[in-house]
Amino acid sequence: MDISVLNPHLQDLPVDYLYHLGLDSTMDLKSIFGDTKFVCMGGSNERAKDFAEKTAEVLGLSIPHNRGLKPIGKTDRFSLYKVGPVISVSHGMGMPSMSILLNEITKLLHYAECADPLFIRIGTSGGIGVKPGSVVVTEQAVNAELEPVFEHVMLGSRKYCSTNVDALLAAQLLNIKESFPVVLGKTMGTDDFYEGQARFDGALDPPYSPKERELFWKLAHLRGVRNIEMESTMFAAFCSRARIPAGIVCAVLLDRLKGDQVNDPPSQLAQYSDNAQKLVLDFIVHQTLSSPSSKTSTTAYAATR
Numbered sequence: 001m002d003i004s005v006l007n008p009h010l011q012d013l014p015v016d017y018l019y020h021l022g023l024d025s026t027m028d029l030k031s032i033f034g035d036t037k038f039v040c041m042g043g044s045n046e047r048a049k050d051f052a053e054k055t056a057e058v059l060g061l062s063i064p065h066n067r068g069l070k071p072i073g074k075t076d077r078f079s080l081y082k083v084g085p086v087i088s089v090s091h092g093m094g095m096p097s098m099s100i101l102l103n104e105i106t107k108l109l110h111y112a113e114c115a116d117p118l119f120i121r122i123g124t125s126g127g128i129g130v131k132p133g134s135v136v137v138t139e140q141a142v143n144a145e146l147e148p149v150f151e152h153v154m155l156g157s158r159k160y161c162s163t164n165v166d167a168l169l170a171a172q173l174l175n176i177k178e179s180f181p182v183v184l185g186k187t188m189g190t191d192d193f194y195e196g197q198a199r200f201d202g203a204l205d206p207p208y209s210p211k212e213r214e215l216f217w218k219l220a221h222l223r224g225v226r227n228i229e230m231e232s233t234m235f236a237a238f239c240s241r242a243r244i245p246a247g248i249v250c251a252v253l254l255d256r257l258k259g260d261q262v263n264d265p266p267s268q269l270a271q272y273s274d275n276a277q278k279l280v281l282d283f284i285v286h287q288t289l290s291s292p293s294s295k296t297s298t299t300a301y302a303a304t305r
């Protein structure tokens with residue numbers, strides 16, 4: 001990790017409490033997290049656990065059979081698992097939640113003296129002219145105005161940060177062969193699921209017409225946007241400031257050119273999400289096999305709470 005970009009004020013804290021994770025800097029974080037290579041984040045607690053279990057399976061790591069895989073730290077906000085070189089953690093919905101997680105995970109890895117982790121968001125999204133079940137690998141995140149910037153208000157003024165992701169990581173993810181379509185595209189990150197994503201099925205009467213929406217979809221598609229979700233710009237901006245290589249891999253749950261409601265059967269939606277997880281798992285296996293230094297742990301870490 002490039003410590004030159006980290007907050008110098010952290011040195012003045014006798015103890016840094018990572019409040020939302022239920023961990024702090026006096027703990028032996030190095031022995032648990034020091035060998036982390038991949039930090040994989042998804043919205044829900046269940047999917048973080050699911051991904052951790054699949055990671056153990058594909059890397060051939062054993063999970064203590066008497067206790068199963070247990071989350072590390074507290075779980076009222078996020079659920080965090082460590083399996084071999086992989087952290088699987090939930091980030092909740094939206095940029096404020098993602099921001100809290102990114103700050104605390106980054107500090108955690110710093111205190112753990114972790115060398116060069118990659119951060120990957122594995123999410124769900126609405127496609128723009130992309131079929132459900134496809135996976136979009138983000139080439140750049142854009143905001144709800146289709147601009148590649150993340151706006152952050154500090155001390156009453158607006159600050160801007162670019163939203164580029166790691167081009168090499170995106171290329172490596174796209175290189176993995178899968179049985180479902182994997183496409184490269186820009187990802188629009190919004191602060192709302194309903195009107196912020198141009199839906200007509202929110203609770204309130206939208207202040208736009210179907211014709212206006214159609215024009216917006218055309219413009220977005222023309223600018224290279226292939227999916228919409230709610231964390232990408234914040235995630236990309238944070239990782240770019242922190243100089244941590246970042247990738248965003250999202251399953252498409254529905255094509256927004258065809259509708260608003262996420263109404264495929266739950267088993268079908270779960271299959272779509274599995275596709276995004278599978279692409280990242282295949283990437284991790286590929287990287288782990290091609291880099292022996294990644295094979296540092298032999299067991300899935302199951303911490304007590």
Ligand code: R2B
Nearest residue numbers: 043093094124229230231
């Ligand atoms: C995708 O799905 C969630 C909303 O349903 C949100 O977290 C996102 O980015």
Ligand code: URA
Nearest residue numbers: 124125126228229230
């Ligand atoms: N997540 C979103 O943010 N939007 C969608 O349409 C589907 C999933």
